[in-house]
Amino acid sequence: MRKSHGPAFSKQMIELVQCPTCKGKAVIKGVFHDLACAQCNASGWVVAATGEALPLEELVTQLSLRLQAAQRHISELKQPRATGPEAIYQEGNRRGAGGSNRTLD
Numbered sequence: 001m002r003k004s005h006g007p008a009f010s011k012q013m014i015e016l017v018q019c020p021t022c023k024g025k026a027v028i029k030g031v032f033h034d035l036a037c038a039q040c041n042a043s044g045w046v047v048a049a050t051g052e053a054l055p056l057e058e059l060v061t062q063l064s065l066r067l068q069a070a071q072r073h074i075s076e077l078k079q080p081r082a083t084g085p086e087a088i089y090q091e092g093n094r095r096g097a098g099g100s101n102r103t104l105d
């Protein structure tokens with residue numbers, strides 16, 4: 001494989017696929033205990049283009065990028081529009097304005 005230009009430690013996301021050996025589980029069922037899957041460096045992921053595991057120092061970053069993307073996705077799903085603290089604050093203001101117009105006697 002030919003080395004590309006630029007720094008060796010690229011922060012770009014590499015396309016990963018589920019490890020076919022352990023089926024993404026990162027471990028293989030042994031007789032007495034689970035064994036770390038050697039095919040994917042016990043990550044459950046291999047490079048889509050080559051089917052091989054990434055070196056550990058690169059693998060950590062790639063998993064982090066994937067995790068960050070997943071967490072962003074989750075937090076977007078958890079935050080429907082117009083129900084944040086701002087929406088609650090505006091609602092409170094409206095109630096306050098209405099209350100002040102009312103006379104008690």
Ligand SMILES: [Zn+2]
Nearest residue numbers: 019022037040
């Ligand atoms: Zn594996």
